[in-house]
Amino acid sequence: MEAPDVEIRRSLRRRRTVTAFRENGRIVVCLPSRLSKAEERRWVQVMLDRLAAQEKRRRPSDEALLARAGELSRKHLGGRAVPSSVRWSSSQRARWGSCTPSDGSIRLSSRLQGLPTWVIDYVLVHELAHLLVNDHGPEFWALVGAYPRAERARGFLDGYSHAAGSAPSEEDDEPGEAGPGSGGPGVGGSGADRPDESGDEDDAA
Numbered sequence: 001m002e003a004p005d006v007e008i009r010r011s012l013r014r015r016r017t018v019t020a021f022r023e024n025g026r027i028v029v030c031l032p033s034r035l036s037k038a039e040e041r042r043w044v045q046v047m048l049d050r051l052a053a054q055e056k057r058r059r060p061s062d063e064a065l066l067a068r069a070g071e072l073s074r075k076h077l078g079g080r081a082v083p084s085s086v087r088w089s090s091s092q093r094a095r096w097g098s099c100t101p102s103d104g105s106i107r108l109s110s111r112l113q114g115l116p117t118w119v120i121d122y123v124l125v126h127e128l129a130h131l132l133v134n135d136h137g138p139e140f141w142a143l144v145g146a147y148p149r150a151e152r153a154r155g156f157l158d159g160y161s162h163a164a165g166s167a168p169s170e171e172d173d174e175p176g177e178a179g180p181g182s183g184g185p186g187v188g189g190s191g192a193d194r195p196d197e198s199g200d201e202d203d204a205a
Helices: 037-057 062-076 117-132 138-144 150-163
Strands: 006-011 018-023 026-032 085-089 097-100 105-109 189-194 197-199
Touching (some): 062 117, 097 117
Parallel strands (some): 085 105
Antiparallel strands (some): 189 197
């Protein structure tokens, strides 16, 4: 396996935090300047491992998507929405997701891969709600609103759409298709509050 391209950034102002993120095709690891070379090597490896694990969670398999959809349905929709299949789709270029209520299938745009799991969960809930309600009326949005991060996730996706230069409103959506716009995923990252404690932005409030 080819070694990742890693850039080390040391900072005098950084006292305790260690973070890692992708930027322009490389992985950037930000460290306090006080760390020794041995500590630097150790923390670089720790952060690379955390970043890889986080990105793996953000690119679940089709089977994992189906299992997650079942969990979200039980938690937020009373288990009423039961998809027959959930899979990634590279042909979903204009929308974040779609579903076919007649056969219970759900498709998510592969552009979501790499985004925070709570954003992917929102699109899953959106499509699960369409298995119960075909339009975007009040009943549909009441179901989607059961997901506590719905508004935040919609804003997140809208921001990516604007960053990509295309952000059609949700009124442009067809029934059974989720999310405003056609922007693409932008970030993956992992951070630690301290060199001896891990953090995960997926769990941020």
